[in-house]
Amino acid sequence: MLKLYHNPISMNSRRVWMVLLEKKLEFDLVEMQLDGDQLQPEFLAMNPLHHIPVLVDDGFNVVESLAILDYLEAKYPHPPLLPTDAKNLAVVRMVEMVTVNELMPAMNPLIFQMMGFAGGEDTHKLEQAKHKVAIVLQFLENLLGDRPYFGSDQLTLGDIVAASAIPWLPNLGFPLMDYQKLSAWTERLMTRPSWQATQPTPKMIAAFKSRMQALTAKQ
Numbered sequence: 304m305l306k307l308y309h310n311p312i313s314m315n316s317r318r319v320w321m322v323l324l325e326k327k328l329e330f331d332l333v334e335m336q337l338d339g340d341q342l343q344p345e346f347l348a349m350n351p352l353h354h355i356p357v358l359v360d361d362g363f364n365v366v367e368s369l370a371i372l373d374y375l376e377a378k379y380p381h382p383p384l385l386p387t388d389a390k391n392l393a394v395v396r397m398v399e400m401v402t403v404n405e406l407m408p409a410m411n412p413l414i415f416q417m418m419g420f421a422g423g424e425d426t427h428k429l430e431q432a433k434h435k436v437a438i439v440l441q442f443l444e445n446l447l448g449d450r451p452y453f454g455s456d457q458l459t460l461g462d463i464v465a466a467s468a469i470p471w472l473p474n475l476g477f478p479l480m481d482y483q484k485l486s487a488w489t490e491r492l493m494t495r496p497s498w499q500a501t502q503p504t505p506k507m508i509a510a511f512k513s514r515m516q517a518l519t520a521k522q
């Protein structure tokens with residue numbers, strides 16, 4: 304049985320969880336609190352970098368969310384979540400990489416500010432972050448074009464990776480109405496059972512927020 308070590312608030316874990324659901328695989332979820340449990344020897348033995356998500360498949364440990372998605376796609380190819388055409392595949396990979404390498408790091412200071420974590424009040428950093436988010440959103444809007452999903456008429460890994468981040472943006476001061484295609488795409492994603500089943504509740508967000516406030520205040 305597949306086992307996913309995750310936390311329900313983690314965007315990096317959520318994309319793996321969504322793919323498991325989209326592929327209708329059977330799996331167990333192990334919820335990590337990230338309050339130090341990720342530093343325990345049993346967890347470090349699976350991932351010495353102490354990050355979730357970790358997927359365990361029959362004794363094989365896979366770390367790094369994008370590597371996990373590729374593993375799942377290769378091992379469980381139905382339904383396919385990667386296009387084969389060169390340009391469409393490039394679009395999917397661009398969305399994955401730009402989300403993880405550009406958008407999410409830019410969202411971090413905004414999340415820190417929203418959550419009231421220590422260090423979330425650096426105005427210069429916040430302005431830079433907002434500028435970067437706006438550039439990424441316009442880039443993704445153009446990349447989506449008139450198709451329902453990134454690089455495809457069907458859901459792809461690109462959509463799932465972007466979906467783990469973009470729907471948070473209205474809470475961070477980026478209403479998506481300036482990006483009409485992305486806004487319609489977000490609505491489309493939100494109707495999917497895999498999105499709905501993995502959406503953290505306000506109670507989970509509040510619990511995570513107070514845990515992190517306590518942790519960041521200690522540092």
Ligand SMILES: N[C@@H](CCC(=O)N[C@@H](CS)C(=O)NCC(=O)O)C(=O)O
Pocket residue numbers: 313314315316337341352353354355356366367368369
């Ligand atoms: N590049 C990694 C990032 C994973 C990551 O940053 N996970 C965070 C939660 S979202 C984590 O485990 N933080 C706890 C820690 O690093 O100790 C991936 O995509 O899987």
